[in-house]
Amino acid sequence: MPELPEVETARRTLEQLVVDKTIEDITVHWPKIIKFDEGVDSFIERLKGQTFRSIGRKGKFLMFYLDGDVLVSHLRMEGKFSVKSETEPDDKHTHVIFHLTNGEQLRYNDVRKFGTMHLFKEGQEYGVPPLTLVGPEPFDESFTLDYFKAKVQRSSRMIKNILLDQSVVAGLGNIYVDETLFKAGVHPERRGSSIEDIELVRIQQAAAETLLDAVEKGGSTIRSYVNSQGKIGTFQKQLLVYSQQGTPCPNCGREIIKIKVGGRGTHLCTACQQ
C-alpha cells in the first residue's frame, strides 16, 4: 500500500523515465479511474501531444506536470506506474496506457482499481479537491508544534485517526502510523485532547524520521508492491510493529498485538505505548 515513501520512490523513478517524453495517445480500459468531469474522451484529447516536464508529489499524490496541465494521481492500495516498450505484453491489471511517441508506454496497473487520476490546468490544482484536503507533511516547516497542538489537543478523536487524516498531516498511512506511534510510545487509541506537548513532539519527530528513513530505503514492499522499475523497497525488513503481531516487542520483549482502531488493523505494544 503506497504511502509517502512508496509514492516518493515512484516519483523519483518515473522522473528518470518519462520527463521529456510526449504523449501520442491514451488507452483507457477502466474509465472509473479517470476523474474528469468532461469525460474520458476529452481527458485523452486534452493530453495528446503534451510532454512530461516534471513530476511532483504532495502527500500521497503524484503530480505529472505537462504543457500547461497537471495530471494528479492517487495510487490508493495497489496502484503502480511503469514504463515499458510497446512490444511488451501488458497484464490484465493494466487499466490506463499512455502511448509515448518514442515507442514506450507509461502504464497504470492496479489490481484493486481504487486509484484515481484528476486533470487540472496548472496552477488550479491546489484550489480544488482532492489537493485542497492535503495538509503539511511531517518534515514541512509549516508542521509546527503550535499547528499540531491545535489540531490534536482540541480533538476528541483517537490519535491514530487524527494521524491518518491527510488534512492534518499528509503522507502517513496504516503502516507508518503504527510505526510512528510505537516509536513515540503513544497508544493509538489515546484521545487527542489527552496527548501532552512532549508526546506531540515525539510523534512529530517519529513521523518525520520514519518517513525519511523509509524513503531512503525505497519504501516498503508489502505483498506485491514494487516500484516503477520493478525494484523492491527494503523498509519492510525494519518494521517494528506493523504486521509483527505475535512476535516480541523490539523494545521490551512483550508480545506485539493487533487490534482494530477505526476499522483499521492496528499493531502495538501495550507495555511501551501508554
Next chain:
DNA sequence: ACCCAGCCCTGGGCGC
C-alpha cells in the same frame, strides 16, 4: 464535529 457502515475492487487465506 465526530463516528460508523458502506462503497469501490480483487486476490489470498480460510474452512469444509
Next chain:
DNA sequence: TGCGCCCAGGGCTGGG
C-alpha cells in the same frame, strides 16, 4: 481441487 466466505484498506459519501 474447489467452492464460498471473509478480509485487507484510502478516501469518500451518507446517515446517526
